[in-house]
Amino acid sequence: MNPPTIKDVAKAANVSVATVSRVLHNLTGFSDKTKQKVLQAVEELGYQPNAIARGLINKRTQTIGVLFPDVSSNFSSDILHGVEDAAHEKGFSVIVCNTAEDGKRTMKYLQVLREKQIDGIVFTSEFLKDEYYEALNDMRVPVVLVNTQTHKHMIPYVKVDDRQAAYQATDYLIRNGHREIAMISGTLTDPIAGTPRVEGYKQALADHGIEVDEDRIAYGNFGYESGRQAMHKLLAEAPSFTAVFAASDEMAVGAMGAAFEKGLKIPDDLSIIGYDDLNISRMIYPPLTTVHQPLADMGRLATEKLIALIENTSQVSSSIVSHYIVERQTVRKLP
Incomplete structure (x- = not known):
């Protein structure tokens, strides 16, 4: 029938x-x-x-595209949760694209989304290269950025102040008596979440009269394994330190594993603070002290902005969302 x-x-x-x-x-x-x-x-x-x-x-398909560098990460799934909730409430469907590390498939997926005639795009966690912008501009659909921004083009974004959040994480360690503080950063060349977090770390040290030692900074790619490798490098090569600021929870958890492998106890022998407040930060033992950024809320807010642009119902501006430190059990207060 x-x-x-x-x-x-x-x-x-x-x-x-x-x-x-x-x-x-x-x-x-x-x-x-x-x-x-x-x-x-x-x-x-x-x-x-x-x-x-x-x-x-x-003239609409009621469909939006979302581009992630790694859809399997806890970070991406938290943002996606907010995106999907907001989209479905407004009658939109979501197409999720995994652009892979370093955006290897970004251009391919932009072409796919163009062929699908999507109504708008949420672009997350990746630097907006000129070739991406040109492709997006040719599609003539609205775009909202999440956890990234561009100073070159007028595209609304939703993110935390990465520099300030990193500053506060480092300052928290200092206020707990630590002065020999190492950092596990994200990608060295990342201008969005890499460089600003290193700058915040260095500024906090400088404001407290602590000399910055470049040997105490190791670089990863925000993932678990890179955090583990970075911690091994710090323990083997860096001057001694009592605390570590990791620029993502996944790297922090990897670093904790590497410390355990060397016989170090967290936080008795080494304190660690992470960044993101993913579910894994509550599941690991001891639970991870970290910087909370409201990832699901960021996904929701970005999608609401995007749909407002699609439906031309209101003016849309960028948003810096609030962050705060969640105290758990991985930072020891020194005498």
């Missing part, structure tokens, strides 16, 4: 196809009585409007 069509709905409600279409798209030109007849016919027949047909009418 073939699925019901809009013509079947019109016949059952004893109205024209045009009237059914106007009712389904919340237009004007019909009475409340007619509207109820149409909606009753839709329900009784189980009619599902065709997405392609809807798109031909309102």
Whole structure:
């Protein structure tokens, strides 16, 4: 049996196809009585409007694309949770694209999203290269950035102040009596979350009269294994230290594992503070002290901004969202 069509709905409600279409798209030109007849016919027949047909009418597919460098990470899944909640509340579907480390597949997925005729894009956690911007500009769809920003182009973003958050994490260690503090940073060349967090770390040390020692900074890629390797490097090569600021929770957990392998106890022998407040920070033992950034809320807010741009319902500006330190059990207060 073939699925019901809009013509079947019109016949059952004893109205024209045009009237059914106007009712389904919340237009004007019909009475409340007619509207109820149409909606009753839709329900009784189980009619599902065709997405392609809807798109031909309102010039939209009710679909947005989301680009992540790593969809498998806890970080990305938290943002995606907020994106999907906001999208589905507004009747939008979400296409998730894994652009891979260093954006190896970003251009490919931008072409895929263009072919899918998506209505807008949430672009996350990656530097907006000129080639990306040109491709996005050619698509002529709105874009909102999450956990990244661009000073070159007028694109709204949602993120925390990475420099200030890193400053506060380092300052927290100092206020707990630590002066020999190492850092496990993200990617060396990353201008979005890499460089600003290193700058915040260095500024906190300088403001407390502590000399910055470059040998106490090791670089990873925000992932677990890179944190583990960075900690091994610090323990083997850096001047002694009593605390570590890791620029992501995953690197912090990797660093904790490496410390345990060397027979060090956390926090008795070494204190560690992370960054993100992922679920893993509460699951590991001892629970990780970390900088909280509201990832799900960031995903939701970015999607709400994007849909406002798609529907042209309001002006949209960028947002710096709040962060704070979550105290758990990985930082020891020194005498």
